[in-house]
Amino acid sequence: MKHLVLVFSFLVVGCTSLKDVGESGHNPEAFVGIEDGNLIYQGEITDTSNNVIFSLFRAAEFKPNRLLISSQGSEIGAGMDLGQWVRDNNLDVEVTRVCASSCANYVLPAANTKYLRKDSILIWHGSAWQSNWHVDQEHRETFNTYITLMRKKETDFYADIAVDNLLTTYGQSKFNFLDSTLGFFGKGTVGFDYSKADMKKFGLVNIVLLDGEWDWRKYRPDRANLVKRIRVDDDFEFKLRRFEI
DSSP, X not given: OHHHHHHHHHHHXXXXXXXXXXXXXXXXXXXXXXXXXXXXXXXXXXXXXXXXXXXXXXXXXXXXXXXXXXXXXOOHHHHHHHHHHHHHTTOEEEEEEEEETHIIIIIXXXXXXXXXXXXXXXXXXXXXXXXXXXXXXXXXXXXXHHHHHHHHHHHHHHHHTTOOTTTTTGGGGGOOHHHHHHHHTTOSOSEEEOOHHXXXXXXXXXXXXXXXXXXXXXXXXGGGGGEEEOOOOTTOOOOTTOSOO
């Protein structure tokens, strides 16, 4: 199963690395802890890092109510576990640099209040319910068991936080042939994002802009071409449990 999870993580990330949206060629070391009264989660979302932050929170005499996160995500199970913990403890989440993949899928949406800085990058690029999986025959049966479990868990998670679970895959339908081809060869975009107004259509509410603006492409122009801005159709209708087993 460990090998399958590694395969699954690769498939979610795709051929173009999310590391490309990090700090100008530098990826900060992973760190989880409590600093200045805030929970800090930096780096890949893993079971190990989750357990550390959970334990620190339980042991803290003063319980922080805000999680500061910068993460390019990781395996979706660990991402959902962290998101559910954020939900269960009624935490706020602030994106410091980047929140991609399972961070954008599960951690930010689960927050009570969602704080964005002027240069906070959000990136979606699919989830358990995406359709374009490429798994070799050797792992197909095990993968099908795994993805069925994750899809059920994901549907229940989004229903609990009152978010349309189309959030993570809507943008995929807006990619054209050129986008897909470039992505396959490790070029072009690594994912997509939405405007604040369009995030609200999916149920992402209580978004606070700490600097009075959120325009990360202006402040990080060298990364702007890596993330495609997706516009949600005017006739879009919100729906809970859109995808369900």
